[in-house]
Amino acid sequence: MPIFRLNDDLIFPHPSLAEEDGLLAVYGDLCPDRLMLAYQNGIFPWFSEGEPILWWSPDPRFILYPQDIKVSHSMKKLLKKNTYRISFDTCFRDVISNCAGVRKESGTWITDDMIEAYSKLHELGHAHSVEAWYENKLVGGLYGISIGKCFFGESMFSVMDNASKAAFITLCKKLDSEGYIMVDCQVYTKHLESLGAVNIPREEFLKLIKKGILR
Numbered sequence: 639m640p641i642f643r644l645n646d647d648l649i650f651p652h653p654s655l656a657e658e659d660g661l662l663a664v665y666g667d668l669c670p671d672r673l674m675l676a677y678q679n680g681i682f683p684w685f686s687e688g689e690p691i692l693w694w695s696p697d698p699r700f701i702l703y704p705q706d707i708k709v710s711h712s713m714k715k716l717l718k719k720n721t722y723r724i725s726f727d728t729c730f731r732d733v734i735s736n737c738a739g740v741r742k743e744s745g746t747w748i749t750d751d752m753i754e755a756y757s758k759l760h761e762l763g764h765a766h767s768v769e770a771w772y773e774n775k776l777v778g779g780l781y782g783i784s785i786g787k788c789f790f791g792e793s794m795f796s797v798m799d800n801a802s803k804a805a806f807i808t809l810c811k812k813l814d815s816e817g818y819i820m821v822d823c824q825v826y827t828k829h830l831e832s833l834g835a836v837n838i839p840r841e842e843f844l845k846l847i848k849k850g851i852l853r
Contacts, residue, residue, distance in 0.1 A: 644693070648672055653680050653695035653840060660696030660825075667691070668755035670762055677783050677790050678851065680844050682824060687749050697840035700823040700830065704814035708834040709807055713800065717808075722770040722777065722801055724808040730760040733767040733779040737793035748793065756792070759783065768809045770801040778802040780809070782821075788850035789813055790822040806833065819850045 642651045644666030656662040662681060666672055668691065676682060676693060685692040709717070716722075734756055738748035759765035764785070770778035778801025780794035789809075796802035810821060810833075822843075823835045838846075 648675055650676060650679055650681055650693065653697075653844065656695045656697070660694045661692060662695050663693040664690045666693070668751055670755075670759055670764070673755060673759060673783075674764060674785070677785055678847065680840065680847055682790070682792075683752070685749075694824075695840065696825055698837040699840050699843035700826045700835055700837055701843065701846070702810065702821040702823055702830065702833065702835040704810045704818050704821060706834045707807055707810040707814070708832065713803060713807065716800055717804060722772055722798075722804045724805055725769045725771065726812075727760075727766055728769055729776065730765065730767040730781060731757050732776055733769060733781050733795070734793070736776070736779065736795040736797075737781065740793075740795040756781065768805040770796075770798075770805040772798055772801070779805050785847075786851035787816075787818045787853045788820055788822065788847055789818055791824070803833070817853070819853070820846050 641657060641661055642663040644663050648671055651662060653662060668683065680699070681693050681695045683691055684694050731753070734748065734753050738753060756765050760767070765781060765783050767781040768779055769776055777798040778796035780791060780802060782789055782791040794802040794806065813821065823830050826837060
């Protein structure tokens with residue numbers, strides 16, 4: 639299938655037209671309206687510095703149902719001790735910047751343009767961060783997009799053991815209490831599988847988005 643080249647029009651091809659690896663389209667921009675349209679259609683941007691913007695919709699899709707979050711015995715003890723103080727939306731730019739630093743070390747990264755784009759979404763009330771603090775220092779966290787009753791996770795970081803995991807578990811419990819139906823984890827990782835995430839067909843994922851937006 640051809641990879642679609644986006645122009646200034648705010649439109650995406652249907653995710654079913656993606657390549658086998660999930661690549662759907664290239665170019666376009668990272669304006670708030672385009673980003674929100676992408677997430678509403680099960681699409682997300684992921685690209686390296688110097689590349690054009692690449693838009694993805696993999697099949698299968700890796701998600702976590704908030705009520706199915708798995709908390710190990712050791713994590714239950716850590717959370718009960720309040721080793722980390724967890725907060726929400728107190729320092730979004732610091733969280734995404736730390737995530738970018740981690741990604742640079744692993745060979746891929748969140749570009750400066752993406753930091754600005756998601757920070758703008760945060761200002762508009764669409765992007766959110768979860769922070770883990772130890773002795774008043776930011777030691778872990780994550781960020782993502784909230785639409786309806788769906789949370790689209792983007793990235794996380796940790797500079798102390800289990801800090802991002804504590805933030806993620808706390809987020810899932812909060813989402814569950816507020817009636818969210820899923821957390822999008824994008825693609826498989828062993829770490830998130832251990833917390834309860836599962837692969838589902840893209841078609842089922844798109845139905846979940848529609849259901850979550852309408853709730």
